[in-house]
Amino acid sequence: MKKRLTKCFAVPIMLAVCSLFYYFGELIDWAAWDALRRDFFYGIHDVHRLLFLVPIVYAAYCGRVRGAVIVTLVAFLIFLPRAFFVSPYPDALLRMGLFTVFAGVLGVLVGQLRNECERRQDLERRLAEHPHPGTVAGGRHE
Amino acid sequence: MSSDWLLRIVLFSVIHWALAGLMMTDLLARRRVLGGRKTPWLALVMLVPGFGSLAYLLFHPDILHPDHDADRPRAGRDRR
Numbered sequence: 463m464k465k466r467l468t469k470c471f472a473v474p475i476m477l478a479v480c481s482l483f484y485y486f487g488e489l490i491d492w493a494a495w496d497a498l499r500r501d502f503f504y505g506i507h508d509v510h511r512l513l514f515l516v517p518i519v520y521a522a523y524c525g526r527v528r529g530a531v532i533v534t535l536v537a538f539l540i541f542l543p544r545a546f547f548v549s550p551y552p553d554a555l556l557r558m559g560l561f562t563v564f565a566g567v568l569g570v571l572v573g574q575l576r577n578e579c580e581r582r583q584d585l586e587r588r589l590a591e592h593p594h595p596g597t598v599a600g601g602r603h604e
Numbered sequence: 605m606s607s608d609w610l611l612r613i614v615l616f617s618v619i620h621w622a623l624a625g626l627m628m629t630d631l632l633a634r635r636r637v638l639g640g641r642k643t644p645w646l647a648l649v650m651l652v653p654g655f656g657s658l659a660y661l662l663f664h665p666d667i668l669h670p671d672h673d674a675d676r677p678r679a680g681r682d683r684r
Contacts, residue, residue, distance in 0.1 A: 470665040525668035528626065532668065535623045536661065539654050542619070546612050555615075 469524070473533060476517035481540050484510050488548065506551050507544065511561050514540075518565050522572035530569025538562040616653065623657040624649050630667045631660070638663045 482489070487503035489495075514537045522530035541562065545554040627649045631637065637645055648656040661667065 470669055473668050474662055474665055521668050529668040532623070532626055532661070535619055535626075536658065539619055539623070539658070542616060555611075 473517050473521050473524070473529075476520065477514075477533070477536060477540070480513045480517060480537075483513055484540065484544070506557075507549070508557060508561070511541065511558070514561075515565055515568070518569045519572055522569035523576055525573070526577055527570050527573035530566065530573045534562060534566035534569055537565065620653040620657070623654070627657045627660045627667075630664070634664070 484507060486498075490498050490503060518530060518533050518537060521533035525532070538558070541558040545558050628646065631642055631645055631649065634642075639645070645660060649660050650656070652659075
């Protein structure tokens, strides 16, 4: 039960941690944590965005194509406030959009690969159970 | 209204409705939801842009784990 609960909440927790890291510079400004102020948190956030690949690929592995699409859309939703209101750098929306498209495609491909792996495993198992040819798909002996 | 703001609103709307569509599909296929009634969740997902879908996702995280989804009828549990 505990393991299942942990597995279910893994993606939301990952997204929360990534979001915290993504907006950590703004959080430092808001909370006035001057001891934590580093240039890294105030530069172009292309590197910070890469961290979102972890939940996207994990969701694709667990939730297949639908999981990948959902987490990619949620990640884009998290990126939007920075693109609209925070980022002083040019083409913020374009960079975020490009990252989202590539991450989404990667996630969908991982999901499809997982589906294919599972289908093969299922076929191998059925072949092992019914070793005679022709009995696997239609249940007929040819 | 400037074209910049128009672009922002349109983009946000597209993301909202894409997410809401996915959440509503899951909501309609699900047997049980948190709280027992589907209508408030449907209203939340549709009427609260972005955050409604995030709240639904937070309270029904098994949407991302179809292997372990016991609340769904068998036909709806197929790989997508």
